[in-house]
Amino acid sequence: MDKIKRQLTSSSKATRQDRIGKLVAFLCTFLIGLLVVSIFYMVASRGLATFFKDHVSLWDFLSHQNWNPSQVGKDGTPEVGALPMIVGSFSVTVLSAILATPFAVSMALFMTEIAPKRGQKVLQPVIELLVGIPSVVYGFVGLTIVVPVVRALGGGTGFGILSGTLVLFVMVLPTITSMYVDSLRSVPGFYREAALALGATRWQSIYKVILRASVPGLLTAIIFGMARAFGEALAVQMVIGNASLLPHDLISPASTLTSVLTTGIGNTVMGTLPNNALWSLALILLLMSLAFNLLVRVIGSKGRLTK
């Protein structure tokens, strides 16, 4: 009797397993969260020191155009104007995403809707290889091919936002494509079947149904691509010219947050203003990507088909 009672009231092996599994899985997720918090804490504590310890005004930091942290400007405050880098980062990121999106959408549609078998076989390795090429190699191909071509076509030195955009375009393409492929695959099959049953052509079903159903997925994919573009340092650094000048056109040397960060960090001493100022740039990188992510959530929840 007791035995049966115990069996009935105590949880089964499967339930216990389930609880443990849930706990382990949660701990993994928690670990990632913890990691993000600690990185944020570190970047923020160093990045904010520029404003609280060295008393640089936030507005000056965001709006001034002179970047020379080890020197004091005419008005007696250190020259830490990050505007050229902010503009540079935004420009290459947005332009490369705009350029890459039609290609990525085509690739993803080709792989899922138009020729799933053949497309999958040929394009999947294409995407993986594009990811596999290290950014250093992209940088040097950019330097030996893209920069001279831009110089020949556009004039100037060839270094600048246009070259950076072209290099980043190839680098973000696989990210956007593979993310979008996942989201296209998760569009239920009966959407397609319903559209086709109504007499729609393939393009009509793609354009009117599938693309719309996958808008949130596409936006996420683009954001992920932009995130990669934002964080990319080594490749962009080689082709953008690294001049802390406010870009006036696409073919004059400019700089990005990451390129200044990478080149400068080894030459500065922890705890000093030039170092803190670089961490402030890193903080901007973090905050901008956070803002993008939040934006995509808003768009995503508004664009969902089923409310």
Next chain:
Amino acid sequence: MNAKRIDKLATAVISLLVGVVVLILLSLIGYILVTGLPHISWHFLTSPSQAFLKGGGIGDQLFNSFYLLVLTLVISFPIALGAGIYLFEYAPKNWVTNTIRVAIEVLSSLPSVVVGLFGFLLFVVEFKLGFSILSGAIALTFFNLPLLTRSIENSLTAVPKLQREAGLALGFSRWQTVLGVIFPEALPGILTAVILSAGRIFGEAAALIYTAGQSAPILNFANWNPFSPTSPLNPMRPAETLAVHIWKINSEGIMPDASAVSAGASAVLIVVVLLFNFSARWLGNRIYRKITASK
């Protein structure tokens, strides 16, 4: 214009754009291989590198890259799998889950140099792991995790709901359903995600410069005791990977054949990624066939 013609036109445009991408990739790979392959020889692949003399190889760097890749995957895959399963199966729909999702996305957009410096401050200096493969593997785990987690969750979600319902209907617990029914079905997708991330790990340089370091002490390949400093298996030794080596010789290399070594090393990197992809795909299909009932 009628719907049929628009359909044809759209298909043509899509195919054209796809063709352009394939062409870009082919010319990229072609360029790298044409400039690099002539420099590859058995000697190049197996001998240690030279700092300033001609004729250096990439043997140690090649091994380091593989070892680091394995170690990174060993650390990051279980965590990413756990997190992916949690987000897919257990996570309640509330602000906590949302925050975690945003956190993961932010983590993936961290510039790798920041990850590297974070790893340097925390693991190399604070935890006294020194410049080591282990520090490098942990740093790589940081930025491998978000991508991997996200892809695993996506692969799990892509499995038809019917499978999950069938599992639960058979009286399986959620854990058993995920592990026994959904996971095998999602395995090829997960493997693709692992390969994609492996490609990134293999080519990553910026995060490793400050963690795994940029020097390759001479290794003794006869010494397989993981505690000896000259053993290739010792996870506590500094290790320059292939990608870091390419970066280093391009930025500060003064050997007379620097550009040749760089081109050769890039070609090797591409070939490795290529081989890796094809073998993993083949393996993925085999595992899929073995653990599911499909032929």
Next chain:
Amino acid sequence: MKRIIGVILAVGILAVGLVGCGTKKGHAITIVGSTALQPLVERAASNYQLVNSNVAITVQGGGSGTGLSQVQSGAVTIGNSDVFAEDQEGIKAAKLVDHKVAVVGITPIVNKKVTVKNLTAKQLRQIFTGKITNWQQVGGKKQKITVINRSQGSGIRNTFEAIVLAGKTALRSQEQDSNGTVQKIVAATPGAISYTSFSYVNDQVKALNLNGVQPIAANVMTNAWPIWSYEHMYTKGKPDVQTKQFLNYVRSPKNQKTLITDLGYISIHDMKVTRDYHGNLRHK
């Protein structure tokens, strides 16, 4: 399935276990800093360890700033630097001991198609401050000058600006942080000018004479070629015995004669002048 997860877990635990036991034998010297000095020290370290197997030396790059701040905080044994600790903001130079191990000569380089062969110090200064913008103004072809500077705060830029610019601020232009990249960009960009250490001058670029003096080691030794700097290895306080032995090895005449000159540096023993961090010269 369980088996696979089990294996993964086991390997993971094993890896963590190895970490705990990864003890180091003998004496460990960690050296971090200047990427320009790294190949030299790396090479010297591996030669040194062949005869002194009880010492484990790790050499890493990271930049002069990293080297100095890490040696100051005590995280590493030796910090490599291209600049005097006195010149680096945030470093308490009094606590560090300077060991000068080599001298590096720095030369302006131009694209090969530039016809100019010699510049005066004033012309060079005017190019880098943006007063001269066309090669025509210094006797060359009619072509725009593309100035490629080095990264702010880098040792080579500090040296160059201290000696060539004489207190003037450089114009805002492209910046690159490594010798190799600068060399490639100058080789590929028409009308480009930049500067690198002697060892990075190859047949792809052209080194310029300054005031008619050739950029060669012999001219650096007498300071006839004025653009040069020391390579420093800093220790926090006096080095311990093992570290001192290694530093002595690096500075030994034998090592200086072979390794240092092989790598394109100039031996400190060959210098006929010394320079302190204020820039004051003294003849030996």
